[in-house]
Amino acid sequence: MDISQKKQVIQKLQDKLPLVPEPYKVIANEIGISEKELLDYIKELKNNKTLRRIGAVLNHRSVGFLANAMVVWYVPAERIKEVTDIMVSFPQVSHCYERELLNNWRYNIYTMIHSDSFDLCDNTIKKISQMTHIDNYEVLYSTKELKKSSMKYFLDEDNKNPC
Structure with missing residues (x-):
């Protein structure tokens, strides 16, 4: 080739x-x-x-997911595997990532939760918290979708990515 x-x-x-x-x-x-x-x-x-x-890439809004929350959790290092196994067992969880702890942001597990209502989304978050016994978390709801595209390479001159 x-x-x-x-x-x-x-x-x-x-x-x-x-x-x-x-x-x-x-x-x-x-x-x-x-x-x-x-x-x-x-x-x-x-x-x-x-x-x-x-x-x-699923356009979650067009299939009925109106409530989308990034939930950030603090999970002790020795419990990460156990806790994330529980988190990903929920069908509402589309993403689950481990991130490094930062000095001014003490959360190391990030989950993306989708639901057709904010109440159902909140109920899922509460169930995850109860099942994992993790109550140190913050919920960040999506309010607007700003970008849903990936970087493109080898485009012709008319379709170059702006830098």
């Missing part, structure tokens, strides 16, 4: 995947390579840590 085709792979992967049973075959055909070549190159990008993941 030449450098031009490699750039095309990256351009195609940062766009929406075709909604067909074999999206990688469609992408490979558009680039002029085999599906195997495409998948081998994706594996290479993954193995050398150039590509972290390929993921889907």
Whole structure:
């Protein structure tokens, strides 16, 4: 695969995947390579840590999730695995991350919780707190969606990212 085709792979992967049973075959055909070549190159990008993941973005508001809360928790280091296993068992939790403690921000676990109402979201947070016995947390509700896009690479001159 030449450098031009490699750039095309990256351009195609940062766009929406075709909604067909074999999206990688469609992408490979558009680039002029085999599906195997495409998948081998994706594996290479993954193995050398150039590509972290390929993921889907759900427009949560359009599917009915009107209440979205980032909940930050302080969890003692020795309980992180136990507590986060409980947190991620809730279907309302879409993300759960561990972060380093900071001097002026003493929370190390971040969860994103989605629900169709603020009351249901609050109930989920209370249940998580009760089940984990963690009551040191703060709730940060989303009020406006400011950005929902990723960085784009190898764009043509007309579609460059602003810097």
